[in-house]
Amino acid sequence: MVVWSKIRRDFPVLNQLYEGKNLIYFDSACMALKPVQVWEAMEYYYKYLGACGGAGRSTHSLGQETSMLTEEARVNMASFINATSPNEIIWTRNATEGLNIVAATIPLNKEENVVTTTLEHHSGMLPFYKRCQETGSEMRLVQAGKDGTLDPAEFEKQIDDKTKIVSFVHSSNLTGTIAPLEEVVEIAHNHGALVVSDEAQYAPHNKLDVKKIDVDFSVLSIHKACGPTGVGVLYGKYDLLEELDMFLVGGDVIEDVVYKDGKIFPKYLPPPHKFEAGLQNYGGMMGAGAAVEYLQKIGMDNVHRREQVFSRKLLEGILELEKFEVLGPLDYKQRAALVSFRPKSGSVNHNDITEYFNEMIPNHKILMRSGNMCVHPFQYQIGLNPGKGEGIVRASLYIYNTMNEIEIFLTELENFAKLID
Amino acid sequence: MSDFKNRNIECIMAILKEKSPATTKELLALTDKFPDLCIGCSSGGDVIMAGKELVEQGLVERNWTSKGYSWKLINDTV
Numbered sequence: 001m002v003v004w005s006k007i008r009r010d011f012p013v014l015n016q017l018y019e020g021k022n023l024i025y026f027d028s029a030c031m032a033l034k035p036v037q038v039w040e041a042m043e044y045y046y047k048y049l050g051a052c053g054g055a056g057r058s059t060h061s062l063g064q065e066t067s068m069l070t071e072e073a074r075v076n077m078a079s080f081i082n083a084t085s086p087n088e089i090i091w092t093r094n095a096t097e098g099l100n101i102v103a104a105t106i107p108l109n110k111e112e113n114v115v116t117t118t119l120e121h122h123s124g125m126l127p128f129y130k131r132c133q134e135t136g137s138e139m140r141l142v143q144a145g146k147d148g149t150l151d152p153a154e155f156e157k158q159i160d161d162k163t164k165i166v167s168f169v170h171s172s173n174l175t176g177t178i179a180p181l182e183e184v185v186e187i188a189h190n191h192g193a194l195v196v197s198d199e200a201q202y203a204p205h206n207k208l209d210v211k212k213i214d215v216d217f218s219v220l221s222i223h224k225a226c227g228p229t230g231v232g233v234l235y236g237k238y239d240l241l242e243e244l245d246m247f248l249v250g251g252d253v254i255e256d257v258v259y260k261d262g263k264i265f266p267k268y269l270p271p272p273h274k275f276e277a278g279l280q281n282y283g284g285m286m287g288a289g290a291a292v293e294y295l296q297k298i299g300m301d302n303v304h305r306r307e308q309v310f311s312r313k314l315l316e317g318i319l320e321l322e323k324f325e326v327l328g329p330l331d332y333k334q335r336a337a338l339v340s341f342r343p344k345s346g347s348v349n350h351n352d353i354t355e356y357f358n359e360m361i362p363n364h365k366i367l368m369r370s371g372n373m374c375v376h377p378f379q380y381q382i383g384l385n386p387g388k389g390e391g392i393v394r395a396s397l398y399i400y401n402t403m404n405e406i407e408i409f410l411t412e413l414e415n416f417a418k419l420i421d
Numbered sequence: 422m423s424d425f426k427n428r429n430i431e432c433i434m435a436i437l438k439e440k441s442p443a444t445t446k447e448l449l450a451l452t453d454k455f456p457d458l459c460i461g462c463s464s465g466g467d468v469i470m471a472g473k474e475l476v477e478q479g480l481v482e483r484n485w486t487s488k489g490y491s492w493k494l495i496n497d498t499v
Contacts, residue, residue: 349445351469352489360485371464389449391464421487 002302008400010035010294024366024405029173029201029338029396032226034291041290042228045069045283053282054252054273066282073289074272080292081199081218082209083235090234090241090272091285095200096123098219098234099167101247101275102196103127110136112164115155115193118381119144119172119179122374124198128167137164146382148175148328152183163193170218171202174375174394175328176311176335178202182213189214194240200224204398205307205336207300210235222284226399227291231284234275241271248277295399303399307337310397310406315339317410323417327382327392338396340373347421350391361412369394425460429471432459434497437481442493444486445469 008014011033014023025033045066052058053066071086078086092098104127108114114128118141132139140158144150150168159166166188170181181197188195196217199208203218204225210218217240222231236244246253246268253274258265268274295303312332318324318341327340342350350370357366370393372379372386384390395409435458436451437443443451445465452459452468461467472492475481482493 347446347487348489349449349465351449351465352445355469355490356485371462371466376463387463389446389452389463389465419485419487420489 002298002306004306004399004402007035007298008402010037011400012036014400018365021361021363021365024364024409025401026366026368026395026397026405026409028398028401029224029336029394030369031229032204032224032398033400034228034287035226035294037294038226038228038287038290042283042287045286049282052279054276054280057252057279069289070280070282070285073285076289076293076296077233080208080296081203081220081233081235082211084211085238087270087272088235088238088241090236090275091280091288092219092232092234093230093281094223094232095198095219095221096127096232098217098232099123099196099198100127101234102165102217102219102236102244103131103167104247105244106131106165106194107243108132108135108137108164112162113138113140113160115140115142115158115163115166115168115188117142117144117150117168118377119148119150119175119177119375120167120169120377121173121198121200122376124167124169125377128165141377142168143381144175144177144378147330148172148177148378149334150177150179150184152180152187155184155187159187159191159193161191163188163191165194165196167196167198169198169201170208171199171205171336172328172375173201173338174340174373174378174392176338176340177328178334178336181215185214201336201338204295205300206304216240222288222291225291226294228284228287230281231288233288236271238271241275244275246274246277248275250277251279253277298399306399307397308332310401310403311335311337311339313403313406314395314397314410317406318413321410321414321417323420324413337398338394340392340394342392343417343420345421346390349389350393353393353416356416357409357412364408364412366409366412369396425467426471426474428458428460429468430474432468433472433475433481433492434494437492437494438497442491444488445490445492446488448472448492 051062074086077089142154194216199218200221218235220233223229255267324341354370376386449465480496
């Protein structure tokens, strides 16, 4: 049994008064808070090791332990998503970089097409848009439903035998929609297409099994999973990673660079190292390994179950107020633990709402995000105009939140609703 | 202070010299008039951050109304 109050105590940010107020942190879809275990792992590196690690670098004691701990972190990450081998785990700076690696290096010609959706984070859409611009390939968009759901039948319409890759978000950072990943993978594979899933929002909150889903590539942002900033993961099936060209080259990706007859002949390492050019973020990798180990100890099923209860309370509580429009599906079972909303009247700018909750609530600071969440196309699709400053407020939850916090928020939101036109 | 932030501070000052007080909604709607100064994501977060800086500097006042925050220029010497 998980003692959630004990979990909460692992997050010192929440155990402080900030400007004299208690913090209610509802911005985990942007950045999860970090437990003690994560920064202790990183502190160990910076305090006691601080050395080079990785392929072909320092073999002294500190270098050896650095290499060993970063490889342990890779093993933890492979276990977290049930990859076949740690060699399928590539460290990146974030999910965006992982998507850029796939988009930039996948073989693609102008007769082929790429399929993505209107619900994508810009990071899932723009790297492929840019590549298609370069190759002259067609980019096809599956239109999400008005409620932010993605229908496998719409993918069927867009995917054909000329589709090279399908890129889409497993759990939307805007609507919270959980996409039918397994069904889309099957459709894509039936046409010989590959699939890359954006797991930035899904993996920190649910058990992700890349082997069972049979997805070809996945990307994660560790900072949304209790880990440090500046660390992400690109998962790829090993044979596909072998085929991909490198995104960056330089030190650490090389077995040898022969100089002969006035020319150089580089010989690259196999995956994952061929994708990890230059000195790496060793402390960050160790923090990432500690983060997913921490989550696995809690149990991802436990995380999901608790968040479903909270998600329902938050969603239904906002809907009950009737003054706010909620983006995304209205069934809590179809969505992640986040709710994006805005006043139906449109009288108050979204930035003012988050500012109000940050500053005007007695005894508490309720921290949420406002804006367009880097998902402009879907908002244009449903009639919002991000270009004219229209946006939404997003409240997003994680393992350290409590039912009491949600109740406080809903009470304050009800009070707020009375203050606006 | 970064050039990015400086430009957004100039953006708010330029808008409030034209219309003061202005609600956040009005203020962000007027950013189109100063495209060289008002930069950042169209959601307006960067402009708001700059506005808060001006409140801290005592050049602008911000008060809550039923239409959200109202921004008022109280010192236009900058």
